[in-house]
Amino acid sequence: MLIAVKSLANAKTRLARDFASAERQQLVLAMFRDTVSAARGAEQVASITVVTPDDAVAVAAEELDAGVVPEPVDTVGAGSGNARLNLALAHAAAHVRANGATDLVALQADLPALTTAELSDAIAATPAGARSFVADHQFVGTAALFARNHPAHNGLSRSAAMRSRTVDLAPAFGHDSARKHLDSGARALIGEWPGLRLDVDTPDDLELAYRIGVGPQTRSNLEMFGWTASLENDRS
Numbered sequence: 001m002l003i004a005v006k007s008l009a010n011a012k013t014r015l016a017r018d019f020a021s022a023e024r025q026q027l028v029l030a031m032f033r034d035t036v037s038a039a040r041g042a043e044q045v046a047s048i049t050v051v052t053p054d055d056a057v058a059v060a061a062e063e064l065d066a067g068v069v070p071e072p073v074d075t076v077g078a079g080s081g082n083a084r085l086n087l088a089l090a091h092a093a094a095h096v097r098a099n100g101a102t103d104l105v106a107l108q109a110d111l112p113a114l115t116t117a118e119l120s121d122a123i124a125a126t127p128a129g130a131r132s133f134v135a136d137h138q139f140v141g142t143a144a145l146f147a148r149n150h151p152a153h154n155g156l157s158r159s160a161a162m163r164s165r166t167v168d169l170a171p172a173f174g175h176d177s178a179r180k181h182l183d184s185g186a187r188a189l190i191g192e193w194p195g196l197r198l199d200v201d202t203p204d205d206l207e208l209a210y211r212i213g214v215g216p217q218t219r220s221n222l223e224m225f226g227w228t229a230s231l232e233n234d235r236s
Ligand SMILES: Nc1nc2c(ncn2[C@@H]2O[C@H](COP(=O)(O)OP(=O)(O)OP(=O)(O)O)[C@@H](O)[C@H]2O)c(=O)[nH]1
Pocket: 004, 005, 006, 007, 010, 011, 012, 013, 014, 015, 051, 052, 053, 071, 075, 081, 082, 084, 085, 088, 108, 109, 110, 201
């Protein structure tokens, strides 16, 4: 499993209205921790690799027993943030495949309401020998992208077999990525996975995730920042 996280100082700018910079960075880390904790419970997830330029994210990843791949240098000057994100994921994919991984999933880092059961269920629905994805709850973005290799066949040399079996991740995250993944041949997975489909970008997403039920790190940070109390006040 691959997870990309950009520099915390630049993260979640769309939450800037509700959270000061230091709080926002802490919240991004908390959502990341809850996402990794839920993901690592899925029995199909053999390892988690985080690609990031941020030292604090790398430390948090290591504390959660995830591997860390430094941000590739060629992403500097790679144009838009999304181009950098996709280069970072492709770099991490090459890294884990060089170390023996076959089936890949690129998971968003901001899924605080993710449950192990729904991720496990989604992985079980992925076709072999193909790319597939779980769209976000609005069917605009992508919560998770999967690339499963073709099953092994006999009669080829080991290297030829590896080449012919490989299904590239070909990540196309960013604006309208559900459409981009569909248009590039990835299959949209069907299933009721509300936490998996809810990546948090805006205050409205955060409120929705909170109502579904967020993980303990996210919850305690939101309580500490007084955000949950303000939610109650807004409702009364
Ligand atoms: N390693 C890495 N991860 C990235 C990069 N750009 C984005 N990401 C990650 O990809 C996911 C989606 O990123 P964005 O939607 O662009 O940014 P965001 O921080 O979620 O939100 P905004 O600042 O509000 O756009 C987040 O988990 C980011 O941390 C990058 O250049 N490198």
